[in-house]
Amino acid sequence: MGSTGMRIAVVDYGMGNLRSVAKALEHVAPAARVVVTDDPKELASAERVVFPGQGAMPDCIRELESRGLRGAVLEAAAQKPFLGICIGLQMLFEHSEEGDVAGLAVFAGNVVRFPHEQMVGADGHKLKVPHMGWNKVHQTRPHPLWRGIEQDSRFYFVHSYFVAPVDIGLVAGTTDYPAPFTSAVSAANIFAVQFHPEKSHSAGLRLLANFVAWDGLSEVGVVPLDGAVPLEAAADRSRS
Amino acid sequence: MNCRVGIDPLHLPDAIVGLATRIIPCLDVTAGRVVKGVNFVGLRDAGDPIEIAKRYDAQGADELTFLDITASSDGRDTMVHVVEQVAAQVFIPLTVGGGVRTIADVRRLLNAGADKVSINTAAVENPAFVAEASARFGSQCIVVAVDARRVAAEGGSGWEVYTHGGRRATGIDALAWGRRMEAAGAGEILLTSMDRDGTRQGFDLDLTRVFSDALDIPIIASGGVGGLEHLADGVQFGRADAVLAASIFHYGEHTVGEAKRHMASRGIEVRL
Numbered sequence: 001m002g003s004t005g006m007r008i009a010v011v012d013y014g015m016g017n018l019r020s021v022a023k024a025l026e027h028v029a030p031a032a033r034v035v036v037t038d039d040p041k042e043l044a045s046a047e048r049v050v051f052p053g054q055g056a057m058p059d060c061i062r063e064l065e066s067r068g069l070r071g072a073v074l075e076a077a078a079q080k081p082f083l084g085i086c087i088g089l090q091m092l093f094e095h096s097e098e099g100d101v102a103g104l105a106v107f108a109g110n111v112v113r114f115p116h117e118q119m120v121g122a123d124g125h126k127l128k129v130p131h132m133g134w135n136k137v138h139q140t141r142p143h144p145l146w147r148g149i150e151q152d153s154r155f156y157f158v159h160s161y162f163v164a165p166v167d168i169g170l171v172a173g174t175t176d177y178p179a180p181f182t183s184a185v186s187a188a189n190i191f192a193v194q195f196h197p198e199k200s201h202s203a204g205l206r207l208l209a210n211f212v213a214w215d216g217l218s219e220v221g222v223v224p225l226d227g228a229v230p231l232e233a234a235a236d237r238s239r240s
Numbered sequence: 241m242n243c244r245v246g247i248d249p250l251h252l253p254d255a256i257v258g259l260a261t262r263i264i265p266c267l268d269v270t271a272g273r274v275v276k277g278v279n280f281v282g283l284r285d286a287g288d289p290i291e292i293a294k295r296y297d298a299q300g301a302d303e304l305t306f307l308d309i310t311a312s313s314d315g316r317d318t319m320v321h322v323v324e325q326v327a328a329q330v331f332i333p334l335t336v337g338g339g340v341r342t343i344a345d346v347r348r349l350l351n352a353g354a355d356k357v358s359i360n361t362a363a364v365e366n367p368a369f370v371a372e373a374s375a376r377f378g379s380q381c382i383v384v385a386v387d388a389r390r391v392a393a394e395g396g397s398g399w400e401v402y403t404h405g406g407r408r409a410t411g412i413d414a415l416a417w418g419r420r421m422e423a424a425g426a427g428e429i430l431l432t433s434m435d436r437d438g439t440r441q442g443f444d445l446d447l448t449r450v451f452s453d454a455l456d457i458p459i460i461a462s463g464g465v466g467g468l469e470h471l472a473d474g475v476q477f478g479r480a481d482a483v484l485a486a487s488i489f490h491y492g493e494h495t496v497g498e499a500k501r502h503m504a505s506r507g508i509e510v511r512l
Contacts, residue, residue, distance in 0.1 A: 015378070015381070019353050023328050055378025127259075128458045128481055130380060130427060134302055134511040154260060154511045156333060167294045174256055187508040198334050199355060201297070 003212050004031040011045035011073060011088075012038045013063040021085065023053045024198035028191065028209040040072035048212065049076040049119025051192075057111065057161070058099030060087050070104065077106050077190055081216035083208075084192030089185065090163055092192055098161050107185065108166035121178060130160045137173045137183050137195065145191045145210045146172075153203040155195035157183075162194055189216035261475050262302035262482035264335075264460060267292060268421065270310040272318045276487045277409045286490040289322045290329070296489065297330045299496035302511060304330065305358070305430070305484060308338030309405070316345075320352045327353020330461050335383055337430070346373050358430055360385040360472040361403040364410055364417075367424060374425030383460075384426040388414035388447055389434040399447055406434035415450055424457050429455065432485065433463040438464025440487070448478030458485050468494055468502040475508050 008029065010022050018036050025034045035042055043049055051073060053060045064070055076082055077092070084092055093103045093219045096111035103111065119127040134154040139146045162181040165171060172191070173184030191211065197204035267274045267289055274286040286292070293304055304326070308319040316339055323336055336349045337358025345359050363370045363384050374382040387406050388399040397415035402408060418429055431451050433444035441464050448461045461480035464470060465488055474480040488494050500510040 019351060020327065020331075020355060024331055024355065027328075027331070054380060125479060126456070129456055130458070131259065132380075132428060132458050133262050133482070134260045152258075154258075157259075158333075196333075199331060201332055205331055 002031040006032040007034050007046040008034045008048040009043050010036045010050045012036045013067050013069055015055050015060050015063055018052055021050060024208055026068050028205050029212040032206055037235045038067050043072040043076050048081045050083045051088035051103060052085040056098055057087050057090055057096045058101040060091060061101055064109050080189060081214050082190045083211050089192035089194055109164050112164050113159045113161050130158055131177050132158045135175050137175055139173050143172050143186055144214045145207055147210050149203050150187050155200040155204060157195045260509050263496055264303045264305050264482055264484040265296045265301050266305045266484045266486040268307050268309050269319060276490055290325050293326045293330050296496055297332060300500060301496045303333040305335040320348060323352040323354050336384055346377060356383050358379045358383040358385045364403050370421055370426060371424040379425045379427040382427050383430050384421040385430040386418055387432050387434050388415060397450060402434050415454055418451055418455055422457050428458040430460045430462055436464025439464050442470035443474040443478055445473060445478040448474055448480050452479040466501050471499055472503050472506045472508060
Protein backbone atom coordinates (compact mmCIF):
# COMPACT_ATOMS: atom_id res chain seq x y z
CA MET A 1 0.00 0.00 0.00
CA GLY A 2 0.95 3.64 0.09
CA SER A 3 0.87 6.24 -2.60
CA THR A 4 3.15 4.40 -5.06
CA GLY A 5 1.54 4.60 -8.46
CA MET A 6 -1.52 6.34 -7.10
CA ARG A 7 -3.08 8.63 -9.66
CA ILE A 8 -4.13 12.02 -8.34
CA ALA A 9 -6.00 14.17 -10.82
CA VAL A 10 -6.06 17.95 -10.46
CA VAL A 11 -9.04 19.25 -12.42
CA ASP A 12 -7.87 21.80 -14.99
CA TYR A 13 -10.58 23.96 -16.53
CA GLY A 14 -8.29 26.76 -17.63
CA MET A 15 -8.67 29.02 -14.63
CA GLY A 16 -5.65 30.30 -12.78
CA ASN A 17 -2.61 28.64 -11.45
CA LEU A 18 -2.81 24.91 -10.83
CA ARG A 19 0.91 24.42 -10.72
CA SER A 20 1.12 25.24 -7.03
CA VAL A 21 -1.43 22.56 -6.19
CA ALA A 22 0.33 19.95 -8.30
CA LYS A 23 3.76 20.87 -6.89
CA ALA A 24 2.55 20.57 -3.32
CA LEU A 25 0.95 17.18 -4.02
CA GLU A 26 4.16 15.96 -5.66
CA HIS A 27 6.04 17.16 -2.61
CA VAL A 28 3.93 15.17 -0.11
CA ALA A 29 3.40 12.14 -2.36
CA PRO A 30 6.51 11.80 -4.54
CA ALA A 31 5.61 8.23 -5.51
CA ALA A 32 2.19 9.22 -6.80
CA ARG A 33 1.41 10.32 -10.33
CA VAL A 34 -0.08 13.80 -10.21
CA VAL A 35 -1.85 14.82 -13.41
CA VAL A 36 -3.25 18.24 -14.16
CA THR A 37 -5.99 17.37 -16.60
CA ASP A 38 -9.15 18.44 -18.40
CA ASP A 39 -9.82 14.92 -19.64
CA PRO A 40 -12.96 13.36 -18.10
CA LYS A 41 -11.42 9.90 -18.59
CA GLU A 42 -8.44 10.87 -16.42
CA LEU A 43 -10.81 12.01 -13.69
CA ALA A 44 -12.69 8.73 -13.95
CA SER A 45 -9.55 6.62 -13.63
CA ALA A 46 -7.81 8.62 -10.90
CA GLU A 47 -7.88 7.38 -7.32
CA ARG A 48 -8.01 10.90 -5.89
CA VAL A 49 -9.42 14.09 -7.36
CA VAL A 50 -8.46 17.62 -6.37
CA PHE A 51 -10.82 20.35 -7.50
CA PRO A 52 -9.11 23.74 -7.22
CA GLY A 53 -10.32 27.09 -8.36
CA GLN A 54 -9.23 30.69 -8.58
CA GLY A 55 -10.72 33.87 -9.89
CA ALA A 56 -14.44 34.44 -10.17
CA MET A 57 -16.96 31.62 -9.76
CA PRO A 58 -19.05 32.54 -12.84
CA ASP A 59 -15.94 32.16 -15.04
CA CYS A 60 -15.01 28.90 -13.33
CA ILE A 61 -18.48 27.41 -13.87
CA ARG A 62 -18.54 28.56 -17.49
CA GLU A 63 -15.14 27.05 -18.23
CA LEU A 64 -16.06 23.83 -16.46
CA GLU A 65 -19.19 23.54 -18.61
CA SER A 66 -17.50 24.48 -21.86
CA ARG A 67 -14.88 21.77 -21.35
CA GLY A 68 -17.56 19.20 -20.65
CA LEU A 69 -16.20 18.49 -17.17
CA ARG A 70 -19.33 18.96 -15.09
CA GLY A 71 -20.40 15.31 -15.24
CA ALA A 72 -16.92 13.97 -14.53
CA VAL A 73 -16.49 16.24 -11.53
CA LEU A 74 -19.88 15.28 -10.12
CA GLU A 75 -19.09 11.61 -10.62
CA ALA A 76 -15.76 11.95 -8.82
CA ALA A 77 -17.42 13.90 -6.01
CA ALA A 78 -19.88 11.04 -5.58
CA GLN A 79 -17.31 8.26 -5.47
CA LYS A 80 -13.72 8.92 -4.54
CA PRO A 81 -11.62 10.95 -2.14
CA PHE A 82 -12.32 14.48 -3.36
CA LEU A 83 -10.67 17.67 -2.20
CA GLY A 84 -12.17 21.03 -3.12
CA ILE A 85 -10.02 24.16 -2.73
CA CYS A 86 -11.24 27.78 -2.68
CA ILE A 87 -13.61 28.23 -5.66
CA GLY A 88 -13.52 24.42 -5.84
CA LEU A 89 -15.33 24.48 -2.48
CA GLN A 90 -17.71 27.25 -3.51
CA MET A 91 -18.75 25.52 -6.74
CA LEU A 92 -20.05 22.53 -4.76
CA PHE A 93 -22.94 24.68 -3.51
CA GLU A 94 -26.19 25.67 -5.18
CA HIS A 95 -25.75 29.32 -5.94
CA SER A 96 -23.27 32.19 -5.66
CA GLU A 97 -23.94 35.87 -5.13
CA GLU A 98 -20.87 36.42 -7.29
CA GLY A 99 -22.41 37.00 -10.71
CA ASP A 100 -25.70 35.40 -9.54
CA VAL A 101 -24.57 32.04 -10.88
CA ALA A 102 -25.72 28.47 -10.19
CA GLY A 103 -23.17 26.02 -8.78
CA LEU A 104 -22.94 22.24 -9.01
CA ALA A 105 -25.41 21.80 -6.12
CA VAL A 106 -23.64 18.88 -4.49
CA PHE A 107 -24.51 20.62 -1.21
CA ALA A 108 -27.49 22.80 -0.30
CA GLY A 109 -26.59 26.39 0.42
CA ASN A 110 -25.25 29.56 -1.11
CA VAL A 111 -22.00 31.40 -1.60
CA VAL A 112 -22.17 34.91 -0.15
CA ARG A 113 -19.95 37.97 0.00
CA PHE A 114 -18.43 39.34 3.18
CA PRO A 115 -21.07 41.89 4.22
CA HIS A 116 -19.56 45.33 3.74
CA GLU A 117 -21.28 46.91 6.75
CA GLN A 118 -19.90 44.28 9.13
CA MET A 119 -16.26 44.47 8.06
CA VAL A 120 -15.03 46.28 11.14
CA GLY A 121 -12.33 44.97 13.44
CA ALA A 122 -12.25 45.14 17.22
CA ASP A 123 -10.26 48.38 17.11
CA GLY A 124 -12.92 50.03 14.96
CA HIS A 125 -10.88 49.93 11.76
CA LYS A 126 -12.27 48.43 8.63
CA LEU A 127 -11.34 44.93 7.55
CA LYS A 128 -10.25 44.54 3.96
CA VAL A 129 -11.94 42.44 1.32
CA PRO A 130 -10.58 40.20 -0.13
CA HIS A 131 -9.84 38.38 3.09
CA MET A 132 -6.17 37.83 2.32
CA GLY A 133 -3.54 36.22 4.48
CA TRP A 134 -3.04 33.73 7.27
CA ASN A 135 -6.03 33.13 9.50
CA LYS A 136 -6.93 30.50 12.07
CA VAL A 137 -9.06 27.51 11.19
CA HIS A 138 -11.06 26.11 14.07
CA GLN A 139 -11.66 22.40 13.59
CA THR A 140 -15.30 21.92 14.60
CA ARG A 141 -15.06 18.13 14.57
CA PRO A 142 -12.45 15.44 14.09
CA HIS A 143 -11.68 14.29 10.58
CA PRO A 144 -8.84 12.25 9.06
CA LEU A 145 -7.74 15.34 7.10
CA TRP A 146 -7.17 17.28 10.33
CA ARG A 147 -4.89 14.56 11.67
CA GLY A 148 -1.65 15.95 13.08
CA ILE A 149 -2.78 19.55 12.54
CA GLU A 150 -3.01 21.59 15.69
CA GLN A 151 -6.36 23.11 16.60
CA ASP A 152 -6.63 26.73 15.34
CA SER A 153 -3.66 26.42 13.01
CA ARG A 154 -3.27 29.20 10.47
CA PHE A 155 -3.83 28.67 6.76
CA TYR A 156 -3.51 31.04 3.82
CA PHE A 157 -6.74 32.57 2.52
CA VAL A 158 -7.56 34.82 -0.40
CA HIS A 159 -11.26 35.26 -1.15
CA SER A 160 -14.18 37.68 -1.03
CA TYR A 161 -17.00 35.11 -0.85
CA PHE A 162 -17.64 32.17 1.47
CA VAL A 163 -20.05 29.25 1.67
CA ALA A 164 -23.16 29.18 3.85
CA PRO A 165 -24.28 25.54 4.06
CA VAL A 166 -27.93 24.85 4.87
CA ASP A 167 -26.87 21.75 6.81
CA ILE A 168 -24.45 22.87 9.51
CA GLY A 169 -23.55 19.21 9.89
CA LEU A 170 -21.33 19.74 6.84
CA VAL A 171 -19.13 22.21 8.68
CA ALA A 172 -15.70 20.84 9.54
CA GLY A 173 -13.93 24.14 10.23
CA THR A 174 -14.68 27.79 10.84
CA THR A 175 -12.68 31.02 10.67
CA ASP A 176 -13.42 34.47 12.09
CA TYR A 177 -13.44 37.56 9.84
CA PRO A 178 -14.81 39.17 11.95
CA ALA A 179 -17.78 36.82 12.34
CA PRO A 180 -17.24 33.07 11.99
CA PHE A 181 -17.64 31.71 8.49
CA THR A 182 -17.38 28.16 7.19
CA SER A 183 -13.81 27.52 6.07
CA ALA A 184 -14.01 23.72 5.69
CA VAL A 185 -16.80 21.27 4.94
CA SER A 186 -16.87 17.51 4.75
CA ALA A 187 -19.37 14.81 3.88
CA ALA A 188 -18.59 11.17 3.10
CA ASN A 189 -15.75 11.18 0.53
CA ILE A 190 -15.66 14.95 0.10
CA PHE A 191 -13.50 17.41 1.99
CA ALA A 192 -13.38 21.00 0.81
CA VAL A 193 -11.65 24.08 2.14
CA GLN A 194 -11.81 27.81 1.52
CA PHE A 195 -8.10 28.30 2.24
CA HIS A 196 -5.16 27.19 0.11
CA PRO A 197 -3.40 24.19 1.66
CA GLU A 198 -0.84 24.27 -1.17
CA LYS A 199 0.27 27.70 0.09
CA SER A 200 -0.09 27.08 3.81
CA HIS A 201 3.36 25.82 4.70
CA SER A 202 3.59 22.79 7.00
CA ALA A 203 -0.07 22.74 8.11
CA GLY A 204 -1.20 22.85 4.49
CA LEU A 205 1.23 20.16 3.38
CA ARG A 206 0.07 17.99 6.26
CA LEU A 207 -3.54 18.38 5.14
CA LEU A 208 -2.57 17.35 1.60
CA ALA A 209 -0.60 14.39 2.93
CA ASN A 210 -3.65 13.38 4.97
CA PHE A 211 -5.78 13.63 1.84
CA VAL A 212 -3.40 11.36 -0.08
CA ALA A 213 -3.60 8.84 2.78
CA TRP A 214 -7.37 9.08 3.22
CA ASP A 215 -9.56 6.26 1.93
CA GLY A 216 -12.51 8.62 1.58
CA LEU A 217 -14.67 6.39 3.71
CA SER A 218 -13.73 6.86 7.30
CA GLU A 219 -15.08 10.21 8.41
CA VAL A 220 -13.73 9.79 11.89
CA GLY A 221 -11.07 7.62 13.42
CA VAL A 222 -7.51 6.75 12.78
CA VAL A 223 -6.34 6.35 9.23
CA PRO A 224 -2.89 4.90 8.81
CA LEU A 225 -0.58 7.42 7.23
CA ASP A 226 1.41 4.85 5.28
CA GLY A 227 0.41 6.50 2.03
CA ALA A 228 2.18 9.72 2.72
CA VAL A 229 5.78 10.65 3.16
CA PRO A 230 6.44 12.28 6.51
CA LEU A 231 6.99 15.96 5.94
CA GLU A 232 10.45 15.88 7.46
CA ALA A 233 11.51 13.21 4.98
CA ALA A 234 9.98 15.14 2.10
CA ALA A 235 11.84 18.24 3.20
CA ASP A 236 15.09 16.29 3.35
CA ARG A 237 14.56 15.10 -0.17
CA SER A 238 13.98 18.61 -1.44
CA ARG A 239 17.28 19.71 0.03
CA SER A 240 19.30 17.05 -1.64
CA MET B 241 -26.72 33.44 7.81
CA ASN B 242 -26.58 29.70 8.09
CA CYS B 243 -22.85 29.51 8.23
CA ARG B 244 -22.52 31.69 11.29
CA VAL B 245 -22.34 28.77 13.57
CA GLY B 246 -23.84 29.58 16.92
CA ILE B 247 -22.65 33.18 17.11
CA ASP B 248 -24.61 36.29 16.33
CA PRO B 249 -22.19 38.55 14.46
CA LEU B 250 -23.72 41.64 15.99
CA HIS B 251 -22.87 40.50 19.50
CA LEU B 252 -19.30 39.37 19.09
CA PRO B 253 -16.87 39.76 21.90
CA ASP B 254 -14.13 42.27 21.18
CA ALA B 255 -10.95 41.38 19.38
CA ILE B 256 -11.34 37.97 17.87
CA VAL B 257 -10.16 38.74 14.37
CA GLY B 258 -7.37 36.28 13.87
CA LEU B 259 -6.09 37.42 10.50
CA ALA B 260 -2.35 37.86 10.91
CA THR B 261 -0.49 40.87 9.58
CA ARG B 262 1.81 39.56 6.90
CA ILE B 263 5.55 40.09 6.87
CA ILE B 264 6.89 39.88 3.33
CA PRO B 265 10.62 39.79 2.66
CA CYS B 266 11.36 41.27 -0.73
CA LEU B 267 14.14 40.00 -2.97
CA ASP B 268 15.38 42.31 -5.71
CA VAL B 269 16.80 39.99 -8.33
CA THR B 270 19.06 40.68 -11.28
CA ALA B 271 20.96 38.13 -13.36
CA GLY B 272 19.86 35.39 -10.99
CA ARG B 273 21.24 37.09 -7.87
CA VAL B 274 19.58 38.95 -5.02
CA VAL B 275 20.86 42.52 -4.75
CA LYS B 276 20.03 45.56 -2.70
CA GLY B 277 20.87 49.22 -3.25
CA VAL B 278 19.63 52.66 -2.32
CA ASN B 279 17.06 53.86 -4.84
CA PHE B 280 18.33 51.23 -7.27
CA VAL B 281 21.84 52.72 -7.18
CA GLY B 282 24.93 51.09 -5.73
CA LEU B 283 23.70 47.50 -5.79
CA ARG B 284 25.23 45.04 -3.35
CA ASP B 285 25.13 41.31 -3.90
CA ALA B 286 23.06 39.63 -1.19
CA GLY B 287 23.12 36.04 -2.41
CA ASP B 288 21.33 33.22 -4.20
CA PRO B 289 17.56 33.79 -4.46
CA ILE B 290 16.64 30.15 -3.89
CA GLU B 291 18.77 29.82 -0.77
CA ILE B 292 17.48 33.12 0.57
CA ALA B 293 13.87 32.18 -0.17
CA LYS B 294 14.29 28.91 1.72
CA ARG B 295 15.89 30.71 4.65
CA TYR B 296 13.00 33.19 4.92
CA ASP B 297 10.48 30.39 4.58
CA ALA B 298 12.16 28.57 7.46
CA GLN B 299 12.08 31.77 9.51
CA GLY B 300 8.32 32.02 9.07
CA ALA B 301 7.89 34.53 6.23
CA ASP B 302 4.20 34.86 5.32
CA GLU B 303 4.86 35.50 1.64
CA LEU B 304 7.80 36.28 -0.58
CA THR B 305 8.07 38.97 -3.22
CA PHE B 306 10.61 38.83 -6.03
CA LEU B 307 11.25 41.96 -8.04
CA ASP B 308 13.12 41.48 -11.27
CA ILE B 309 15.11 44.69 -11.58
CA THR B 310 16.74 43.65 -14.86
CA ALA B 311 15.30 45.28 -17.92
CA SER B 312 16.47 42.71 -20.47
CA SER B 313 14.48 39.76 -21.70
CA ASP B 314 17.40 37.48 -20.80
CA GLY B 315 16.96 38.59 -17.23
CA ARG B 316 13.30 37.71 -17.31
CA ASP B 317 14.05 34.19 -18.50
CA THR B 318 16.41 33.83 -15.57
CA MET B 319 13.64 35.05 -13.27
CA VAL B 320 11.19 32.44 -14.55
CA HIS B 321 13.77 29.78 -13.79
CA VAL B 322 14.25 31.13 -10.26
CA VAL B 323 10.49 31.14 -9.66
CA GLU B 324 10.20 27.54 -10.86
CA GLN B 325 12.84 26.38 -8.42
CA VAL B 326 11.49 28.33 -5.47
CA ALA B 327 7.89 27.21 -6.10
CA ALA B 328 8.93 23.56 -6.01
CA GLN B 329 10.42 23.95 -2.54
CA VAL B 330 8.67 26.78 -0.75
CA PHE B 331 4.94 26.44 -0.02
CA ILE B 332 3.92 29.98 0.80
CA PRO B 333 2.54 32.61 -1.59
CA LEU B 334 5.03 34.02 -4.10
CA THR B 335 4.65 37.37 -5.83
CA VAL B 336 6.80 38.28 -8.80
CA GLY B 337 7.13 41.75 -10.29
CA GLY B 338 9.34 43.75 -12.60
CA GLY B 339 8.84 44.00 -16.34
CA VAL B 340 5.36 42.44 -16.31
CA ARG B 341 3.86 44.06 -19.40
CA THR B 342 1.66 41.60 -21.25
CA ILE B 343 -0.90 38.90 -20.60
CA ALA B 344 1.72 36.44 -21.84
CA ASP B 345 4.15 37.69 -19.15
CA VAL B 346 1.50 37.12 -16.47
CA ARG B 347 0.71 33.65 -17.72
CA ARG B 348 4.37 32.67 -17.93
CA LEU B 349 5.05 33.70 -14.33
CA LEU B 350 1.91 32.03 -12.99
CA ASN B 351 2.78 28.87 -14.87
CA ALA B 352 6.26 28.99 -13.38
CA GLY B 353 4.72 28.89 -9.92
CA ALA B 354 4.08 32.51 -8.98
CA ASP B 355 0.82 33.04 -7.12
CA LYS B 356 0.60 36.74 -7.85
CA VAL B 357 2.24 39.14 -10.26
CA SER B 358 2.99 42.73 -9.49
CA ILE B 359 2.33 45.28 -12.23
CA ASN B 360 3.81 48.75 -12.13
CA THR B 361 4.90 50.75 -15.17
CA ALA B 362 2.71 48.78 -17.58
CA ALA B 363 -0.37 49.70 -15.53
CA VAL B 364 0.42 53.41 -15.89
CA GLU B 365 1.11 53.10 -19.59
CA ASN B 366 -2.00 51.02 -20.20
CA PRO B 367 -4.52 50.92 -17.32
CA ALA B 368 -6.71 48.51 -19.30
CA PHE B 369 -3.97 45.90 -18.85
CA VAL B 370 -4.79 45.58 -15.14
CA ALA B 371 -8.48 45.09 -15.89
CA GLU B 372 -7.69 42.54 -18.58
CA ALA B 373 -5.23 40.62 -16.40
CA SER B 374 -7.57 40.50 -13.43
CA ALA B 375 -10.50 39.44 -15.60
CA ARG B 376 -8.36 36.69 -17.13
CA PHE B 377 -6.59 35.35 -14.05
CA GLY B 378 -8.60 36.69 -11.12
CA SER B 379 -7.93 39.74 -9.00
CA GLN B 380 -6.40 37.53 -6.28
CA CYS B 381 -3.24 37.27 -8.38
CA ILE B 382 -2.95 40.86 -9.57
CA VAL B 383 -0.95 43.21 -7.37
CA VAL B 384 -0.56 46.78 -8.54
CA ALA B 385 2.69 48.36 -7.40
CA VAL B 386 2.40 52.08 -6.80
CA ASP B 387 5.65 54.03 -6.43
CA ALA B 388 4.71 57.34 -4.84
CA ARG B 389 6.63 60.51 -4.09
CA ARG B 390 5.50 63.50 -2.03
CA VAL B 391 4.54 66.59 -3.97
CA ALA B 392 2.86 69.87 -3.00
CA ALA B 393 -0.75 68.92 -2.24
CA GLU B 394 -2.68 71.53 -4.26
CA GLY B 395 -5.95 69.74 -4.58
CA GLY B 396 -4.44 66.26 -4.78
CA SER B 397 -3.57 63.71 -2.13
CA GLY B 398 -0.02 65.02 -1.77
CA TRP B 399 1.67 62.11 -3.54
CA GLU B 400 2.40 61.50 -7.19
CA VAL B 401 2.93 58.23 -9.07
CA TYR B 402 6.43 57.58 -10.39
CA THR B 403 7.53 54.85 -12.78
CA HIS B 404 10.78 53.31 -14.00
CA GLY B 405 12.10 52.59 -10.55
CA GLY B 406 11.12 56.00 -9.22
CA ARG B 407 12.93 58.00 -11.88
CA ARG B 408 10.03 59.20 -14.00
CA ALA B 409 7.19 61.42 -12.80
CA THR B 410 3.77 60.76 -14.30
CA GLY B 411 1.71 63.71 -13.13
CA ILE B 412 -0.85 61.22 -11.78
CA ASP B 413 -2.16 61.68 -8.24
CA ALA B 414 -1.20 58.57 -6.30
CA LEU B 415 -4.40 58.09 -4.30
CA ALA B 416 -6.68 58.69 -7.28
CA TRP B 417 -4.55 56.12 -9.10
CA GLY B 418 -4.92 53.61 -6.26
CA ARG B 419 -8.70 53.99 -6.35
CA ARG B 420 -8.70 53.55 -10.09
CA MET B 421 -6.60 50.38 -9.85
CA GLU B 422 -8.91 48.97 -7.18
CA ALA B 423 -11.86 49.58 -9.50
CA ALA B 424 -9.93 47.93 -12.35
CA GLY B 425 -9.61 44.72 -10.35
CA ALA B 426 -6.33 44.94 -8.45
CA GLY B 427 -6.36 42.45 -5.57
CA GLU B 428 -3.97 44.47 -3.46
CA ILE B 429 -1.63 47.45 -3.65
CA LEU B 430 2.11 47.28 -3.08
CA LEU B 431 2.70 50.86 -1.96
CA THR B 432 6.30 52.09 -2.01
CA SER B 433 7.39 55.50 -0.83
CA MET B 434 10.13 56.57 -3.20
CA ASP B 435 11.12 59.26 -0.71
CA ARG B 436 11.85 56.61 1.89
CA ASP B 437 13.01 53.66 -0.20
CA GLY B 438 16.53 52.70 0.82
CA THR B 439 16.77 55.41 3.50
CA ARG B 440 16.10 53.17 6.55
CA GLN B 441 14.03 55.96 8.12
CA GLY B 442 10.80 53.98 8.22
CA PHE B 443 7.69 53.88 6.01
CA ASP B 444 5.96 57.05 4.91
CA LEU B 445 3.18 56.45 7.45
CA ASP B 446 0.94 59.23 6.17
CA LEU B 447 1.03 57.78 2.69
CA THR B 448 0.30 54.28 3.97
CA ARG B 449 -2.59 55.41 6.12
CA VAL B 450 -4.19 57.56 3.44
CA PHE B 451 -4.22 54.56 1.11
CA SER B 452 -5.37 52.06 3.71
CA ASP B 453 -8.24 54.26 4.87
CA ALA B 454 -9.39 55.07 1.35
CA LEU B 455 -9.25 51.61 -0.25
CA ASP B 456 -11.02 48.38 0.60
CA ILE B 457 -8.28 46.09 -0.74
CA PRO B 458 -5.18 45.20 1.29
CA ILE B 459 -2.24 47.62 1.32
CA ILE B 460 1.35 46.35 1.53
CA ALA B 461 3.59 49.06 2.98
CA SER B 462 7.05 49.30 1.43
CA GLY B 463 10.09 51.54 1.35
CA GLY B 464 12.30 52.71 4.17
CA VAL B 465 12.39 49.96 6.77
CA GLY B 466 15.55 50.22 8.87
CA GLY B 467 14.46 48.50 12.06
CA LEU B 468 11.82 46.27 13.55
CA GLU B 469 9.94 49.20 15.08
CA HIS B 470 9.30 50.51 11.57
CA LEU B 471 7.40 47.34 10.67
CA ALA B 472 5.13 47.68 13.70
CA ASP B 473 4.69 51.42 13.04
CA GLY B 474 3.51 50.64 9.54
CA VAL B 475 0.71 48.51 10.96
CA GLN B 476 -0.23 50.57 14.00
CA PHE B 477 0.07 54.05 12.53
CA GLY B 478 -0.04 53.35 8.80
CA ARG B 479 -2.74 50.66 9.14
CA ALA B 480 -0.95 48.51 6.61
CA ASP B 481 -2.33 45.02 6.04
CA ALA B 482 1.14 43.69 5.25
CA VAL B 483 4.67 45.03 5.54
CA LEU B 484 7.47 44.47 3.07
CA ALA B 485 11.17 44.83 3.76
CA ALA B 486 14.41 43.78 2.15
CA SER B 487 17.73 44.89 3.57
CA ILE B 488 17.01 44.32 7.27
CA PHE B 489 16.58 40.66 6.47
CA HIS B 490 19.18 40.17 3.74
CA TYR B 491 22.25 40.99 5.76
CA GLY B 492 21.24 39.04 8.80
CA GLU B 493 20.48 42.08 10.95
CA HIS B 494 17.14 40.56 11.85
CA THR B 495 15.26 37.37 11.17
CA VAL B 496 11.62 37.26 10.15
CA GLY B 497 10.97 35.53 13.47
CA GLU B 498 12.45 38.47 15.39
CA ALA B 499 10.27 40.83 13.39
CA LYS B 500 7.19 38.82 14.27
CA ARG B 501 8.05 38.65 17.95
CA HIS B 502 8.56 42.40 18.01
CA MET B 503 5.21 42.98 16.33
CA ALA B 504 3.50 40.56 18.71
CA SER B 505 5.01 42.44 21.65
CA ARG B 506 3.23 45.53 20.36
CA GLY B 507 -0.09 43.73 20.25
CA ILE B 508 -0.13 42.99 16.53
CA GLU B 509 -1.59 39.66 15.44
CA VAL B 510 1.11 37.64 13.66
CA ARG B 511 1.58 34.05 12.57
CA LEU B 512 4.24 32.68 14.89
